[in-house]
Amino acid sequence: MSATGLLVNVAATRVGTRALGPGLRSVLWVQGCPFTCPGCMSPQWIPDRRTRLVTPRELASELLGDARVTGLTLSGGEPMAQADALAEMVAHARAARDLSVLCFTGYRLERLRADPPNPGVARLLACVDTLVDGLYVAALDDGRGLRGSRNQRVHRLNPRAEEAGTDFEEGPRSVEIALEGPTALLVGVPPPGLLTAFDTAVDTVRALTGGNPGGRGPGPDGRQPRCDQGRKRECDGTDGQR
Ligand code: SF4
Incomplete structure (x- = not known):
C-alpha cells in the first residue's frame, strides 16, 4: 500500500516498445472502462474487476525497468478512471527520470475539464504531454495515425521536443507482438487487417497445440498455458484491448 493508500488496477504492462508513441516507451493498460465501444480491441479490459493491484511507486519502478x-x-481500459493513482505513479517515475507522457482516453477533453468523472483527473491531466481523446468508432477507423479512429483528437497539452516530429494523426501505424510464455500481447494501434491476422494466428496455435503452446502441461494452478495491444489473447481459449 502506498503512503496515500492508492493502488493501480493493472491489466497489462509492456516495458520498452516503439509501437505506441515516440521513442522507446513503457505502456500501462489499466483494467476497467466505463465505455463499451463496439469494436474495442481490448474487451477483456473493460470490466471493472480486480486484476493486479500495484502501488504507484512499485508500478513506476516496473515501467522504468529498461534504462533506455x-x-x-x-x-x-480507461486511465481517467484511476487518475489519482496514475498521477502519483507518474510523479514517482519522473522523480527518477525525465519522461514524456502520452495518454489515451475515451472522454473528450472538454468533459474532463468541465465535469471530471473523479477528483484526480485534473492532477493526471497536468502530467500528460499528449492526450488522445474520444471514443473509438470502428466506421471512422482510417488505418492511420496513433488514434484509433479519426473522430479522436490529439491534444498537445505540453509539447516536448521528443514528440515534435511525431505525426499522431496521419503517421503510419506499427505494432509489436510480445510473446511472454504462452501469452501473446499485441502492442500498438493495428493497421487494417492486422487484428484479424493476429487472432487467426492465435487460433491456429490453439488448434495445433490443443491450447498447450510450447508443449508444456498445465501450470501449478491447473490451468493450461496461454497464448495472447493492447490486445492480449490466451492460446488456451480463456480470453475474455483499448
Ligand atoms: S475503445 Fe477505449 S474507451 Fe472504448 S471501450 Fe475500449 S477501452 Fe473503453
Missing part, C-alpha cells in the same frame, strides 16, 4: 525508456503511454 524515455516515455510512458497510458491506455486501457
Whole structure:
C-alpha cells in the first residue's frame, strides 16, 4: 500500500516498445472502462474487476525497468478512471527520470475539464504531454495515425521536443507482438487487417497445440498455458484491448 493508500488496477504492462508513441516507451493498460465501444480491441479490459493491484511507486519502478525508456503511454481500459493513482505513479517515475507522457482516453477533453468523472483527473491531466481523446468508432477507423479512429483528437497539452516530429494523426501505424510464455500481447494501434491476422494466428496455435503452446502441461494452478495491444489473447481459449 502506498503512503496515500492508492493502488493501480493493472491489466497489462509492456516495458520498452516503439509501437505506441515516440521513442522507446513503457505502456500501462489499466483494467476497467466505463465505455463499451463496439469494436474495442481490448474487451477483456473493460470490466471493472480486480486484476493486479500495484502501488504507484512499485508500478513506476516496473515501467522504468529498461534504462533506455524515455516515455510512458497510458491506455486501457480507461486511465481517467484511476487518475489519482496514475498521477502519483507518474510523479514517482519522473522523480527518477525525465519522461514524456502520452495518454489515451475515451472522454473528450472538454468533459474532463468541465465535469471530471473523479477528483484526480485534473492532477493526471497536468502530467500528460499528449492526450488522445474520444471514443473509438470502428466506421471512422482510417488505418492511420496513433488514434484509433479519426473522430479522436490529439491534444498537445505540453509539447516536448521528443514528440515534435511525431505525426499522431496521419503517421503510419506499427505494432509489436510480445510473446511472454504462452501469452501473446499485441502492442500498438493495428493497421487494417492486422487484428484479424493476429487472432487467426492465435487460433491456429490453439488448434495445433490443443491450447498447450510450447508443449508444456498445465501450470501449478491447473490451468493450461496461454497464448495472447493492447490486445492480449490466451492460446488456451480463456480470453475474455483499448
Ligand atoms: S475503445 Fe477505449 S474507451 Fe472504448 S471501450 Fe475500449 S477501452 Fe473503453
